Amino acid sequence: MRAERPTVIIGGLALSLGFILLAAILFWTLLPACGARPLFGPLFGDFCPEPARPAVSDRLRVAQESRSELKIEIAALERRLALIRCEQPVRTQPPPERASETCWRIDSDYAVRDERSSREIPVESWEVCVDDEGRGRQRLVFEGGVSCAGEAQVEVSSTTVAINDVGDVACDNGFRISERRTTCRIGSDGRAICRQSQEAQEGDQWPVSLDQ
Numbered sequence: 694m695r696a697e698r699p700t701v702i703i704g705g706l707a708l709s710l711g712f713i714l715l716a717a718i719l720f721w722t723l724l725p726a727c728g729a730r731p732l733f734g735p736l737f738g739d740f741c742p743e744p745a746r747p748a749v750s751d752r753l754r755v756a757q758e759s760r761s762e763l764k765i766e767i768a769a770l771e772r773r774l775a776l777i778r779c780e781q782p783v784r785t786q787p788p789p790e791r792a793s794e795t796c797w798r799i800d801s802d803y804a805v806r807d808e809r810s811s812r813e814i815p816v817e818s819w820e821v822c823v824d825d826e827g828r829g830r831q832r833l834v835f836e837g838g839v840s841c842a843g844e845a846q847v848e849v850s851s852t853t854v855a856i857n858d859v860g861d862v863a864c865d866n867g868f869r870i871s872e873r874r875t876t877c878r879i880g881s882d883g884r885a886i887c888r889q890s891q892e893a894q895e896g897d898q899w900p901v902s903l904d905q
Contacts (some may be wrong), residue, residue: 717726795849796822797856800884800904804890805833805870821856821903823847831862839866854903855887877903 699829804813807851815836829847836839841864848855854877862870877887885903 716817730775794822794824795818795905797854797885797903797905799901801900801902803901805835807868808871821845823849829856831858833862833864833870835864839864839868841865841868841870852881854887856887875901 706807710812720797738782755775760847761892772899798814799818801890803816803819805816806813816833818834821829821831825844827847829845830842832842841862843862844859845861846855846857854875856873856877858870858874861872864870872892873889874892875887875889877885880884883905887903889901
């Protein structure tokens, strides 16, 4: 009976060592899979290598894509700018200064005779102006609003005024005033007492007075 005890002890010790060895093998087998690191550093040269850092590569990729998009947008803007025409501002010239004018206005009853009907048409206003260079213009307005305008040849001296139509005077309703001749004498009060005739009615004259 005493000879059997060493055999039992040796067998139990071998069984315990076997379990310990099996646990150690499993530990070293599962250690790289779980990413754990031994307390005293790696036992193998490439034990549990650190995973790659995708964050840096992702940022680099995003930056490169943004750069490409910016290049495309800049190229599109440059093409749009090339199509835009830069218009130079139009420089308007100021209107030329007109020479000073001397104007005479009707100061009495005045009418123009219609050649077709021989009817006298009352004139509401008549203004004749001449500038320092001798250019004359005139405008008549009949009762009812019909307006007539044309050039005039005006000669002024210290005591006389001569007003001659340059051709017939056209009106805005199609009516035309036959060419007239007006000769005036300037009185001491500055008014011009005139006699007027029309080319179509030779020999007929009628008075009219003008004032500045």
